[in-house]
Amino acid sequence: xxxxxxxxxxxxxxxxxxxxxxxxxxxxxxxxxxxxxxxxxxxxxxxxxxxxxxxxxxxxxxxxxxxxxxxxxxxxxxxxxxxxxxxxxxxxxxxxxxxxxxxxxxxxxxxxxxxxxxxxxxxxxxxxxxxxxxxxxxxxxxxxxxxxxxxxxxxxxxxxxxxxxxxxxxxxxxxxxxxxxxxxxxxxxxxxxxxxxxxxxxxxxxxxxxxxxxxxxxxxxxxxxxxxxxxxxxxxxxxxxxxxxxxxxxxxxxxxxxxxxxxxxxxxxxxxxxxxxxxxxxxxxxxxxxxxxxxxxxxxxxxxxxxxxxxxxxxxxxxxxxxxxxxxxxxxxxxxxxxxxxxxxxxxxxxxxxxxxxxxxxxxxxxxxxxxxxxxxxxxxxxxxxxxxxxxxxxxxxxxxxxxxxxxxxxxx
Numbered sequence: 001x002x003x004x005x006x007x008x009x010x011x012x013x014x015x016x017x018x019x020x021x022x023x024x025x026x027x028x029x030x031x032x033x034x035x036x037x038x039x040x041x042x043x044x045x046x047x048x049x050x051x052x053x054x055x056x057x058x059x060x061x062x063x064x065x066x067x068x069x070x071x072x073x074x075x076x077x078x079x080x081x082x083x084x085x086x087x088x089x090x091x092x093x094x095x096x097x098x099x100x101x102x103x104x105x106x107x108x109x110x111x112x113x114x115x116x117x118x119x120x121x122x123x124x125x126x127x128x129x130x131x132x133x134x135x136x137x138x139x140x141x142x143x144x145x146x147x148x149x150x151x152x153x154x155x156x157x158x159x160x161x162x163x164x165x166x167x168x169x170x171x172x173x174x175x176x177x178x179x180x181x182x183x184x185x186x187x188x189x190x191x192x193x194x195x196x197x198x199x200x201x202x203x204x205x206x207x208x209x210x211x212x213x214x215x216x217x218x219x220x221x222x223x224x225x226x227x228x229x230x231x232x233x234x235x236x237x238x239x240x241x242x243x244x245x246x247x248x249x250x251x252x253x254x255x256x257x258x259x260x261x262x263x264x265x266x267x268x269x270x271x272x273x274x275x276x277x278x279x280x281x282x283x284x285x286x287x288x289x290x291x292x293x294x295x296x297x298x299x300x301x302x303x304x305x306x307x308x309x310x311x312x313x314x315x316x317x318x319x320x321x322x323x324x325x326x327x328x329x330x331x332x333x334x335x336x337x338x339x340x341x342x343x344x345x346x347x348x349x350x351x352x353x354x355x356x357x358x359x360x361x362x363x364x365x366x367x368x369x370x371x372x373x374x375x376x377x378x379x380x381x382x383x384x385x386x387x388x389x390x391x392x393x394x395x396x397x398x399x400x401x402x403x404x405x406x407x408x409x410x411x412x413x
Contacts, residue, residue: 034088072169076112085124094302095148103273108326108410114166125156128164135411146413149346150185165194169373182371196375202355204363206342208335220246220360228328229320234320235287243275246284250296253312264405287322304340
Protein backbone atom coordinates (compact mmCIF):
# COMPACT_ATOMS: atom_id res chain seq x y z
CA UNK A 1 0.00 0.00 0.00
CA UNK A 2 1.49 3.35 -1.09
CA UNK A 3 0.97 5.88 1.66
CA UNK A 4 1.01 9.62 1.44
CA UNK A 5 2.82 12.37 3.20
CA UNK A 6 0.85 15.14 4.88
CA UNK A 7 1.15 18.48 3.13
CA UNK A 8 -0.77 21.59 2.21
CA UNK A 9 -2.22 21.64 -1.32
CA UNK A 10 -1.61 24.36 -3.87
CA UNK A 11 -2.51 24.24 -7.59
CA UNK A 12 1.14 24.31 -8.66
CA UNK A 13 3.94 21.79 -9.28
CA UNK A 14 4.90 19.97 -6.07
CA UNK A 15 8.06 18.10 -5.32
CA UNK A 16 7.30 14.44 -5.99
CA UNK A 17 9.27 11.73 -4.22
CA UNK A 18 11.12 9.43 -6.60
CA UNK A 19 11.23 11.74 -9.64
CA UNK A 20 14.39 11.16 -11.69
CA UNK A 21 14.72 14.46 -13.54
CA UNK A 22 13.32 17.97 -13.78
CA UNK A 23 11.77 17.05 -17.13
CA UNK A 24 10.02 14.04 -15.61
CA UNK A 25 8.83 16.19 -12.74
CA UNK A 26 7.46 18.90 -15.01
CA UNK A 27 5.60 16.38 -17.17
CA UNK A 28 4.09 14.63 -14.13
CA UNK A 29 3.06 17.90 -12.51
CA UNK A 30 1.31 19.06 -15.67
CA UNK A 31 -0.62 15.81 -15.97
CA UNK A 32 -1.61 15.88 -12.29
CA UNK A 33 -2.83 19.48 -12.38
CA UNK A 34 -4.91 18.72 -15.47
CA UNK A 35 -6.74 15.58 -14.42
CA UNK A 36 -5.13 13.30 -11.89
CA UNK A 37 -4.90 12.84 -8.14
CA UNK A 38 -2.04 14.49 -6.27
CA UNK A 39 0.10 11.89 -4.51
CA UNK A 40 3.31 12.03 -2.53
CA UNK A 41 4.63 8.50 -2.19
CA UNK A 42 5.95 7.26 1.12
CA UNK A 43 7.06 3.89 2.30
CA UNK A 44 5.90 4.21 5.89
CA UNK A 45 4.00 6.39 8.35
CA UNK A 46 4.42 6.73 12.14
CA UNK A 47 1.00 5.28 13.06
CA UNK A 48 -0.24 2.02 11.62
CA UNK A 49 -3.87 3.05 12.04
CA UNK A 50 -3.71 6.44 10.35
CA UNK A 51 -2.72 7.22 6.78
CA UNK A 52 -3.04 10.45 4.82
CA UNK A 53 -3.98 11.17 1.25
CA UNK A 54 -3.76 14.27 -0.92
CA UNK A 55 -6.99 14.93 -2.85
CA UNK A 56 -7.54 15.60 -6.53
CA UNK A 57 -6.63 19.11 -7.73
CA UNK A 58 -10.07 19.48 -9.33
CA UNK A 59 -11.52 19.15 -5.81
CA UNK A 60 -9.71 22.18 -4.39
CA UNK A 61 -12.68 24.55 -4.49
CA UNK A 62 -14.92 22.71 -1.96
CA UNK A 63 -11.86 21.79 0.06
CA UNK A 64 -10.87 25.44 0.44
CA UNK A 65 -14.47 26.37 1.27
CA UNK A 66 -14.41 23.85 4.11
CA UNK A 67 -10.96 24.96 5.25
CA UNK A 68 -9.56 21.43 4.76
CA UNK A 69 -6.31 20.24 3.27
CA UNK A 70 -5.47 16.80 4.69
CA UNK A 71 -7.19 13.46 5.06
CA UNK A 72 -6.48 10.61 7.44
CA UNK A 73 -7.37 6.97 7.01
CA UNK A 74 -8.62 5.46 10.28
CA UNK A 75 -9.21 1.83 11.22
CA UNK A 76 -12.72 1.86 12.79
CA UNK A 77 -12.15 -1.50 14.48
CA UNK A 78 -9.07 -0.28 16.37
CA UNK A 79 -9.57 3.46 16.80
CA UNK A 80 -11.41 4.10 20.07
CA UNK A 81 -12.90 7.33 18.73
CA UNK A 82 -15.04 5.58 16.12
CA UNK A 83 -17.92 4.20 18.19
CA UNK A 84 -18.16 7.41 20.23
CA UNK A 85 -18.38 9.39 16.98
CA UNK A 86 -21.06 7.08 15.56
CA UNK A 87 -23.08 7.19 18.79
CA UNK A 88 -23.25 10.98 18.83
CA UNK A 89 -23.63 11.74 15.11
CA UNK A 90 -27.32 12.43 14.30
CA UNK A 91 -27.14 10.90 10.79
CA UNK A 92 -25.36 7.69 11.72
CA UNK A 93 -27.06 4.31 11.42
CA UNK A 94 -26.57 0.77 12.62
CA UNK A 95 -24.50 0.16 9.49
CA UNK A 96 -21.84 2.61 10.68
CA UNK A 97 -21.34 0.75 13.93
CA UNK A 98 -18.10 -1.12 14.60
CA UNK A 99 -20.24 -4.21 15.34
CA UNK A 100 -21.54 -4.25 11.75
CA UNK A 101 -18.06 -3.64 10.32
CA UNK A 102 -16.60 -6.39 12.51
CA UNK A 103 -19.23 -8.87 11.31
CA UNK A 104 -18.39 -8.01 7.67
CA UNK A 105 -14.74 -8.69 8.38
CA UNK A 106 -15.34 -11.95 10.26
CA UNK A 107 -17.83 -13.40 7.79
CA UNK A 108 -16.54 -12.15 4.43
CA UNK A 109 -12.98 -10.99 5.12
CA UNK A 110 -13.74 -7.45 3.95
CA UNK A 111 -11.39 -4.67 5.08
CA UNK A 112 -13.30 -1.79 6.75
CA UNK A 113 -11.69 1.64 6.87
CA UNK A 114 -12.65 5.30 7.07
CA UNK A 115 -11.40 8.60 5.68
CA UNK A 116 -11.64 11.75 7.78
CA UNK A 117 -10.17 15.26 7.84
CA UNK A 118 -9.60 14.88 11.60
CA UNK A 119 -6.04 14.17 12.74
CA UNK A 120 -5.33 11.14 14.96
CA UNK A 121 -5.01 13.29 18.11
CA UNK A 122 -8.24 15.29 17.60
CA UNK A 123 -11.96 14.67 18.10
CA UNK A 124 -13.51 12.78 15.20
CA UNK A 125 -16.20 14.98 13.60
CA UNK A 126 -16.53 13.68 10.02
CA UNK A 127 -15.85 10.49 8.08
CA UNK A 128 -16.80 8.26 5.20
CA UNK A 129 -16.62 4.54 5.98
CA UNK A 130 -16.16 1.86 3.36
CA UNK A 131 -14.89 -1.69 2.83
CA UNK A 132 -12.24 -2.91 0.47
CA UNK A 133 -13.90 -5.79 -1.38
CA UNK A 134 -11.50 -7.99 -3.32
CA UNK A 135 -12.88 -10.56 -5.75
CA UNK A 136 -11.41 -12.28 -8.80
CA UNK A 137 -14.97 -12.70 -10.13
CA UNK A 138 -16.65 -9.35 -9.55
CA UNK A 139 -13.56 -7.16 -9.31
CA UNK A 140 -11.86 -5.15 -6.58
CA UNK A 141 -13.95 -2.22 -5.38
CA UNK A 142 -14.64 0.16 -2.50
CA UNK A 143 -18.18 -0.12 -1.10
CA UNK A 144 -19.85 2.04 1.53
CA UNK A 145 -21.05 -0.43 2.77
CA UNK A 146 -21.57 -4.05 1.65
CA UNK A 147 -24.94 -5.65 2.50
CA UNK A 148 -26.05 -2.33 4.04
CA UNK A 149 -29.34 -0.75 3.01
CA UNK A 150 -27.84 2.74 3.36
CA UNK A 151 -24.72 4.41 4.73
CA UNK A 152 -24.50 8.18 4.91
CA UNK A 153 -21.34 10.20 4.45
CA UNK A 154 -21.03 11.60 7.99
CA UNK A 155 -20.14 15.18 7.13
CA UNK A 156 -21.29 18.50 8.53
CA UNK A 157 -21.38 20.43 5.24
CA UNK A 158 -21.28 19.95 1.49
CA UNK A 159 -17.66 21.08 1.52
CA UNK A 160 -16.68 18.39 4.01
CA UNK A 161 -18.58 15.73 2.09
CA UNK A 162 -16.96 16.77 -1.19
CA UNK A 163 -13.55 16.64 0.45
CA UNK A 164 -14.11 13.06 1.67
CA UNK A 165 -15.57 11.90 -1.64
CA UNK A 166 -12.65 13.42 -3.56
CA UNK A 167 -10.31 11.19 -1.56
CA UNK A 168 -12.46 8.17 -2.34
CA UNK A 169 -12.15 9.07 -6.02
CA UNK A 170 -8.39 9.37 -5.64
CA UNK A 171 -8.19 5.87 -4.20
CA UNK A 172 -10.03 4.51 -7.25
CA UNK A 173 -7.86 6.50 -9.66
CA UNK A 174 -4.57 5.61 -8.04
CA UNK A 175 -4.92 2.09 -6.68
CA UNK A 176 -6.42 -0.13 -9.36
CA UNK A 177 -9.89 -0.37 -7.83
CA UNK A 178 -12.63 -0.85 -10.43
CA UNK A 179 -15.04 1.59 -8.79
CA UNK A 180 -16.36 3.05 -5.56
CA UNK A 181 -20.00 2.81 -4.46
CA UNK A 182 -21.67 5.04 -1.87
CA UNK A 183 -25.17 4.38 -0.47
CA UNK A 184 -26.42 7.66 1.01
CA UNK A 185 -29.73 7.86 2.82
CA UNK A 186 -30.74 10.98 0.92
CA UNK A 187 -29.80 12.39 -2.45
CA UNK A 188 -28.04 15.75 -2.20
CA UNK A 189 -26.47 18.04 -4.82
CA UNK A 190 -22.98 17.60 -3.38
CA UNK A 191 -23.20 13.81 -3.70
CA UNK A 192 -24.42 13.91 -7.30
CA UNK A 193 -21.63 16.35 -8.14
CA UNK A 194 -18.97 13.82 -7.17
CA UNK A 195 -20.53 10.48 -8.11
CA UNK A 196 -22.94 9.20 -10.76
CA UNK A 197 -26.36 7.76 -9.89
CA UNK A 198 -26.24 3.98 -10.24
CA UNK A 199 -29.32 2.17 -8.87
CA UNK A 200 -32.42 3.12 -6.89
CA UNK A 201 -34.55 1.44 -4.22
CA UNK A 202 -37.38 2.27 -1.85
CA UNK A 203 -36.75 2.62 1.88
CA UNK A 204 -39.59 2.43 4.42
CA UNK A 205 -39.59 3.83 7.95
CA UNK A 206 -42.25 3.80 10.66
CA UNK A 207 -42.50 6.69 13.12
CA UNK A 208 -42.87 5.11 16.57
CA UNK A 209 -43.58 8.34 18.47
CA UNK A 210 -47.42 8.17 18.31
CA UNK A 211 -49.05 6.11 21.07
CA UNK A 212 -49.69 2.41 20.61
CA UNK A 213 -53.42 2.77 19.87
CA UNK A 214 -52.72 5.30 17.12
CA UNK A 215 -50.06 3.08 15.59
CA UNK A 216 -52.41 0.07 15.60
CA UNK A 217 -55.19 2.11 14.01
CA UNK A 218 -52.78 3.10 11.22
CA UNK A 219 -52.19 -0.51 10.20
CA UNK A 220 -54.01 -1.98 7.20
CA UNK A 221 -57.13 -3.65 8.54
CA UNK A 222 -57.40 -6.89 6.56
CA UNK A 223 -53.72 -7.42 5.76
CA UNK A 224 -52.15 -6.55 9.11
CA UNK A 225 -54.55 -6.04 12.04
CA UNK A 226 -56.59 -9.12 11.16
CA UNK A 227 -53.42 -11.24 10.95
CA UNK A 228 -52.21 -10.00 14.33
CA UNK A 229 -55.55 -10.94 15.89
CA UNK A 230 -55.47 -14.33 14.14
CA UNK A 231 -51.99 -15.02 15.54
CA UNK A 232 -53.13 -14.05 19.02
CA UNK A 233 -56.21 -16.27 18.65
CA UNK A 234 -53.99 -19.20 17.57
CA UNK A 235 -51.94 -18.67 20.74
CA UNK A 236 -48.66 -18.66 18.86
CA UNK A 237 -45.67 -18.84 21.18
CA UNK A 238 -43.02 -16.15 20.77
CA UNK A 239 -39.44 -16.77 21.91
CA UNK A 240 -36.77 -14.11 21.69
CA UNK A 241 -33.09 -13.72 22.45
CA UNK A 242 -29.69 -13.26 20.85
CA UNK A 243 -28.63 -16.73 19.71
CA UNK A 244 -28.77 -20.16 21.39
CA UNK A 245 -31.36 -22.43 19.79
CA UNK A 246 -33.06 -19.45 18.13
CA UNK A 247 -30.33 -18.87 15.53
CA UNK A 248 -30.56 -22.40 14.02
CA UNK A 249 -34.36 -22.06 13.95
CA UNK A 250 -34.10 -18.68 12.20
CA UNK A 251 -31.65 -20.09 9.66
CA UNK A 252 -33.86 -23.04 8.76
CA UNK A 253 -36.76 -20.65 8.15
CA UNK A 254 -34.43 -18.40 6.13
CA UNK A 255 -33.45 -21.34 3.91
CA UNK A 256 -37.14 -22.00 3.19
CA UNK A 257 -37.80 -18.36 2.38
CA UNK A 258 -34.78 -17.88 0.12
CA UNK A 259 -35.72 -21.06 -1.78
CA UNK A 260 -39.22 -19.66 -2.42
CA UNK A 261 -37.58 -16.53 -3.84
CA UNK A 262 -35.19 -18.56 -5.97
CA UNK A 263 -32.10 -17.38 -4.08
CA UNK A 264 -29.37 -19.09 -2.02
CA UNK A 265 -29.37 -18.27 1.72
CA UNK A 266 -26.69 -16.06 3.21
CA UNK A 267 -23.94 -18.05 4.98
CA UNK A 268 -24.74 -19.18 8.52
CA UNK A 269 -21.34 -17.70 9.43
CA UNK A 270 -22.74 -14.25 8.63
CA UNK A 271 -25.55 -14.58 11.17
CA UNK A 272 -23.22 -16.01 13.80
CA UNK A 273 -20.86 -13.08 13.21
CA UNK A 274 -23.73 -10.63 13.67
CA UNK A 275 -24.86 -12.32 16.88
CA UNK A 276 -21.33 -12.48 18.31
CA UNK A 277 -20.55 -8.88 17.39
CA UNK A 278 -23.81 -7.12 18.33
CA UNK A 279 -24.63 -8.96 21.55
CA UNK A 280 -27.72 -7.45 23.17
CA UNK A 281 -28.17 -4.98 20.29
CA UNK A 282 -29.32 -7.91 18.13
CA UNK A 283 -32.57 -9.72 18.80
CA UNK A 284 -34.03 -12.84 17.18
CA UNK A 285 -37.78 -13.46 17.54
CA UNK A 286 -39.34 -16.81 16.62
CA UNK A 287 -43.08 -17.55 16.45
CA UNK A 288 -44.03 -21.21 16.91
CA UNK A 289 -47.21 -23.24 16.56
CA UNK A 290 -46.80 -25.88 19.22
CA UNK A 291 -43.21 -27.03 18.79
CA UNK A 292 -42.92 -25.98 15.13
CA UNK A 293 -41.15 -22.66 14.35
CA UNK A 294 -43.24 -20.93 11.69
CA UNK A 295 -41.82 -17.39 11.42
CA UNK A 296 -38.74 -15.46 12.48
CA UNK A 297 -37.23 -11.98 12.33
CA UNK A 298 -33.86 -10.47 13.22
CA UNK A 299 -33.55 -6.84 14.36
CA UNK A 300 -30.62 -4.57 15.21
CA UNK A 301 -30.65 -1.42 17.35
CA UNK A 302 -28.78 1.87 17.18
CA UNK A 303 -29.53 5.10 19.02
CA UNK A 304 -33.31 5.63 18.68
CA UNK A 305 -33.81 3.27 15.72
CA UNK A 306 -34.70 -0.41 15.45
CA UNK A 307 -33.71 -1.95 12.10
CA UNK A 308 -35.83 -4.84 10.78
CA UNK A 309 -33.07 -6.59 8.85
CA UNK A 310 -34.17 -10.18 8.14
CA UNK A 311 -37.56 -11.92 8.08
CA UNK A 312 -38.47 -15.48 7.13
CA UNK A 313 -41.30 -17.97 7.45
CA UNK A 314 -42.65 -21.44 6.73
CA UNK A 315 -45.16 -21.00 3.90
CA UNK A 316 -47.34 -23.86 5.23
CA UNK A 317 -48.35 -21.67 8.19
CA UNK A 318 -48.55 -18.30 6.39
CA UNK A 319 -52.24 -17.85 7.21
CA UNK A 320 -51.56 -17.91 10.97
CA UNK A 321 -49.99 -14.43 10.90
CA UNK A 322 -46.70 -15.29 12.56
CA UNK A 323 -44.65 -12.53 10.89
CA UNK A 324 -47.33 -9.92 11.60
CA UNK A 325 -47.35 -10.85 15.29
CA UNK A 326 -43.55 -10.70 15.52
CA UNK A 327 -43.35 -7.30 13.87
CA UNK A 328 -46.15 -5.88 16.02
CA UNK A 329 -44.46 -7.21 19.18
CA UNK A 330 -41.24 -5.57 18.00
CA UNK A 331 -43.02 -2.23 17.62
CA UNK A 332 -44.60 -2.44 21.07
CA UNK A 333 -41.34 -3.42 22.78
CA UNK A 334 -39.39 -0.75 20.89
CA UNK A 335 -41.83 1.92 22.06
CA UNK A 336 -41.59 0.70 25.65
CA UNK A 337 -37.78 0.93 25.45
CA UNK A 338 -37.82 4.47 24.10
CA UNK A 339 -37.09 3.87 20.41
CA UNK A 340 -38.57 6.40 18.01
CA UNK A 341 -38.17 4.82 14.57
CA UNK A 342 -38.49 1.43 12.89
CA UNK A 343 -36.36 1.04 9.75
CA UNK A 344 -38.03 -1.59 7.54
CA UNK A 345 -35.11 -1.62 5.11
CA UNK A 346 -34.83 -1.27 1.38
CA UNK A 347 -37.00 -2.84 -1.32
CA UNK A 348 -36.49 -3.24 -5.03
CA UNK A 349 -38.68 -0.70 -6.83
CA UNK A 350 -40.02 -3.54 -8.98
CA UNK A 351 -41.01 -5.69 -5.96
CA UNK A 352 -44.59 -4.48 -5.67
CA UNK A 353 -45.52 -7.13 -3.10
CA UNK A 354 -42.79 -6.21 -0.61
CA UNK A 355 -43.43 -2.49 -1.08
CA UNK A 356 -47.14 -3.00 -0.40
CA UNK A 357 -46.40 -5.11 2.71
CA UNK A 358 -44.31 -2.30 4.23
CA UNK A 359 -46.76 0.46 3.35
CA UNK A 360 -49.55 -1.46 5.10
CA UNK A 361 -47.63 -0.89 8.35
CA UNK A 362 -48.06 2.87 7.98
CA UNK A 363 -44.48 3.35 6.81
CA UNK A 364 -43.18 6.42 5.05
CA UNK A 365 -41.62 5.65 1.66
CA UNK A 366 -38.30 7.23 0.67
CA UNK A 367 -36.16 6.78 -2.42
CA UNK A 368 -32.59 5.54 -2.03
CA UNK A 369 -30.19 6.30 -4.87
CA UNK A 370 -26.81 4.58 -4.77
CA UNK A 371 -23.90 6.46 -6.29
CA UNK A 372 -20.86 5.18 -8.13
CA UNK A 373 -17.51 6.44 -9.38
CA UNK A 374 -16.75 6.08 -12.21
CA UNK A 375 -20.19 5.69 -13.74
CA UNK A 376 -21.09 2.13 -14.71
CA UNK A 377 -21.46 1.36 -18.43
CA UNK A 378 -25.08 0.78 -19.39
CA UNK A 379 -26.00 -2.89 -19.78
CA UNK A 380 -29.38 -4.00 -21.14
CA UNK A 381 -31.47 -5.86 -18.59
CA UNK A 382 -31.54 -9.62 -18.99
CA UNK A 383 -34.75 -10.41 -17.12
CA UNK A 384 -35.12 -13.84 -18.71
CA UNK A 385 -31.69 -14.86 -17.39
CA UNK A 386 -32.62 -13.83 -13.84
CA UNK A 387 -35.92 -15.72 -14.06
CA UNK A 388 -34.16 -18.84 -15.32
CA UNK A 389 -31.59 -18.72 -12.52
CA UNK A 390 -34.31 -18.23 -9.88
CA UNK A 391 -36.23 -21.20 -11.27
CA UNK A 392 -33.12 -23.38 -11.15
CA UNK A 393 -32.40 -22.24 -7.57
CA UNK A 394 -35.94 -23.07 -6.46
CA UNK A 395 -35.45 -26.67 -7.63
CA UNK A 396 -31.93 -27.19 -6.26
CA UNK A 397 -31.35 -29.34 -3.14
CA UNK A 398 -30.93 -27.48 0.15
CA UNK A 399 -27.30 -28.56 0.44
CA UNK A 400 -26.49 -27.19 -3.02
CA UNK A 401 -28.21 -23.88 -2.31
CA UNK A 402 -26.41 -23.47 1.02
CA UNK A 403 -23.05 -24.25 -0.58
CA UNK A 404 -23.80 -21.73 -3.33
CA UNK A 405 -24.54 -19.06 -0.74
CA UNK A 406 -21.33 -19.82 1.14
CA UNK A 407 -19.38 -19.46 -2.10
CA UNK A 408 -21.10 -16.51 -3.78
CA UNK A 409 -22.04 -13.92 -1.17
CA UNK A 410 -18.48 -12.82 -0.45
CA UNK A 411 -18.21 -11.71 -4.09
CA UNK A 412 -21.56 -9.88 -4.08
CA UNK A 413 -21.09 -7.26 -1.33
